[in-house]
Amino acid sequence: xxxxxxxxxxxxxxxxxxxxxxxxxxxxxxxxxxxxxxxxxxxxxxxxxxxxxxxxxxxxxxxxxxxxxxxxxxxxxxxxxxxxxxxxxxxxxxxxxxxxxxxxxxxxxxxxxxxxxxxxxxxxxxxxxxxxxxxxxxxxxxxxxxxxxxxxxxxxxxxxxxxxxxxxxxxxxxxxxxxxxxxxxxxxxxxxxxxx
Numbered sequence: 612x613x614x615x616x617x618x619x620x621x622x623x624x625x626x627x628x629x630x631x632x633x634x635x636x637x638x639x640x641x642x643x644x645x646x647x648x649x650x651x652x653x654x655x656x657x658x659x660x661x662x663x664x665x666x667x668x669x670x671x672x673x674x675x676x677x678x679x680x681x682x683x684x685x686x687x688x689x690x691x692x693x694x695x696x697x698x699x700x701x702x703x704x705x706x707x708x709x710x711x712x713x714x715x716x717x718x719x720x721x722x723x724x725x726x727x728x729x730x731x732x733x734x735x736x737x738x739x740x741x742x743x744x745x746x747x748x749x750x751x752x753x754x755x756x757x758x759x760x761x762x763x764x765x766x767x768x769x770x771x772x773x774x775x776x777x778x779x780x781x782x783x784x785x786x787x788x789x790x791x792x793x794x795x796x797x798x799x800x801x802x803x804x805x806x807x
Contacts, residue, residue: 616644616717619667623719629735638736641725645718653694653710653718659703662720664694669716670780673708674788682709684788686750689777694718697747714780763792764800 624639644667647653653671654660671694673686685708688694696706703723729736757766767790771778778786787797 619644619717619719623665623667627739629738630733631735634729634733634735638729641721641729643720645720647712647716647718649712649715651712651716653712653716654696654706655709656707657705659705660696660700661723663700663723663726664718664720666690666692666694667717667719669712669714669718670777671716672711672713672781672785674711675708682788684785686754687713687774687777687781687785687789689774689780693743693746695747697744701744713785758791763790763796764803766790766792767797767800768804 620639620642623642624635627635627638630638647669653664656675666688668690670690671688672684673688673696674682674684677683688710694710696708696710699706699708700723726736726740730740757769761769770786770790783794783797787794790797792800
């Protein structure tokens, strides 16, 4: 195993401090690390996601294709976040989304079956599953509420606040799609903010 991969694994395993040494050994033996190139897909629409990913390095975009054939960005997954369509993953149903690498990515992967085995055999694993589910629910709820209660400018400012440095890694096209506004509108918002 490459030295950088070993460091990623060690850092990832520190997130699971409640596991006993035996649980940790079993869990770590079930992990794999994969390198993805820019524009590779972690999964595609219509596929049943068999592995959950944890992003060690890189950035991914989650999107779907609307009825007009346009890609609509619904989220970004950066370092130390999980690459998954979690509702489809836990039900083992085909995803409606694409998860595409915007940069070269290093991702720790664990099979769905190994996750389920961990829930069955180790009580503490259920806690980690709950924490992942809570994180996914919070992200989805925040996104829905931002469209219900925030202006386009507020959505942009909140994104910048909550994701420092990420704006420089994302194209304006993808960001405007995520914010639910036209690219020209995003450019106007950015110009207005820059003047203030």
